[in-house]
Amino acid sequence: MAGGRRARQETRREIEQFLSIGPVQVAELDLPGARDAEGRGTADTEGVELRPGPGGAPITPGSVFVLVRRAGRPVGTLLGQVPDGADPVAVLAGLARELPPQAPPEPLPVPPSASVVVATRERAGRLARALDSLLAQDHPDFEIVVVDNAPVTEETRELVERKYGERVRSVCEPVPGLAIAHNRGLAAVHGRVVAFTDDDVVADPRWLTELTAPFAADPGLGCATGLILPARLRTPAQVLLESHGGFAKGFVPRTYDPARPPADEPLFPFTAGRFGSGANMAFRTSVLRAVGGFDPATGAGTRARGGDDLYGFVRVLAEGRRLRYAPSALVWHHHRETWRDLETQAYGYGAGLTAYLTAILVNRPALLPAFLARVPGGLAHARGLTAVRGPEAGDGAGAGAAGGGAGAGVPGGHDSRTHPWPRRLSRLQRRGMLYGPVGYLRARRALRTVGLEAR
Helix, strand or coil: CCHHHHHHHHHHHHHHHCCCCEEEEEEEEEEEEHHHHHCCCCCCCCCCCEEECCCCCCCCCCCEEEEEECCEEEEEEEEEEEECCCHHHHHHHHHHHHCCCCCCCCCCCCCCEEEEEEEEECCCCHHHHHHHHCCCCCCCCEEEEEECCCCCHCCCCCCHHHHHHHCCEEEEECCCCHHHHHHHHHCCCCCCCEEEEEEEECCCCCHHHHHHHHHHHHHEEEEEEEEEEECECCCHHHHHHHHHCCCCCCCCCCCEEECCCCCCCCCCCCCCHCCCCCCCEEEEHHHHHHHCCCCCCCCCCCCCCCCCHHHHHHHHCCCCCCEEEEEEEEEEEECCCCCCHHHHHHHHHHHHHHHHHHHHHCCCHHHHHEEEEEEEEHHHHHHHHHHCCCCCCCCCCHHHHHCCCCCCCCCCCCCCCCCCCHHHHHHHHCCCCCCCCHHHHHHHHHHHHHHCCCC
C-alpha cells in the first residue's frame, strides 16, 4: 500500500514537471553549400534560407529546433535560442556553421519504379496532408496505394475518390492491424521497390528518390530506412520525446550487412530499432514477398501492440540481404501530443519489442542459437532502454540548447535530454516488454478466428 502510494505521488510530481515543458519552434535552415564553409563570418546571411517546419508559423524569438541543410541536403540538427530583437536567420546560421563538415554525397543512380503504401484508419484530415506531400515527390516513376484498414465509415474512400482520383489507389482491408494492412498493400503494388509511411507524416520532396535509389546501386539490398524528424514541438509530450532522441538515427549513411556484422552492434541483428522505423522504410518488393511480408500477428491494432517494422527488418537481414540507412530520405512526423499518448506509446514500444522477437523465433527457429548467445547483452540493452534518463548533456548539437551554441558531437545527435524521462514511462515500457510475448501469442490465436495465419 505504501509503495503504491509513493508511486502515485511520484507520478503526480512527474506530470507536474512534464506540464511545465514549454513549446519549441521547428525550422529548416538551408546554407548555400560547400563555399559557405570557406571562412564566411557567422553574421553573413547571404544565400541562407530559413523557413518554418511543415505547417508552422514564421520563426520568432525563443527556442528553435533546426534542421540544417547544405544546398538542400540534410546534414544535422541543432537546438538554438533566438534572443528578443535578434535576427533569427543570423543567429541560427551562426550556430549551423559550427556543425562539423560532411563529405559530399555520392551521385544517385536512377531509382527503380516504386510504390508507396499508406495504411490509415478514420484519419482523413491527416491522410490528406500526407498524400499532398507524397504527390509532390520528384521520383520519376511511382504510385501511391492507400490501405483503408477496418473502416467504420466511408470517409477515407470518399476522400481519395473526391480529391485524388486516379492519382491514388485505395484498397480496403477489413481485418484490423498495421501488419495486415501493409500486407494488403504489398499484394496490390506494382513497383520494384515498395515504400511504407504513415498517415501522420509530411514527406520531403526528395524522400522517395533518396530512399529507393540505393536499390539501384546495390543488387543485394533488401531494405532501406530514412530520417524521421518532428513536424511540430508544440506540446510537452512532443518536446519530451524529441529531447530523448525521438525517431532520428543521425545523419551518417550506413549499410548493415549480415555477412559482415557491425563490430559496434554486438546484438545485431536483434536490435532492429537501431535501423529505422516503420514511418520511413522501403523493401525490394520481390524480397519482401519472398519472406511472406510482415507477420500479421504484430503491429498496432493487434494484441501484440507493435513490432511489425522490426520484424520486417530482421526477416530480410536473416535472408542475407543488406539494409541501408539513408538520412537524406526525410519525413516529418507528427508526434503524439499528450501524457496519455506517451503512456500508450511507452507500453506499446515495450510490447512490440518483445513481440517481434517472439515472432522471429517462432517463424525462424534457426535463429534461436544466435539469439540465445546474445541474451546476456540483450538483457543489459533492455535495462538501458527502460532506464530513467535524467536531464544531461547529450552527444550532439542539442547539447547547446541552454546556451544557444551548437554542440561538437555528431550532426543530428540531438539527444540532449533537456528534460528528465519520467519513471512512470520507464515502468510502463518494462511492463510492455513482459507482456509482448503473451500479446503476440494471443494475436496469433485471434487471427485464426478470421481465417488468417501468422507468418
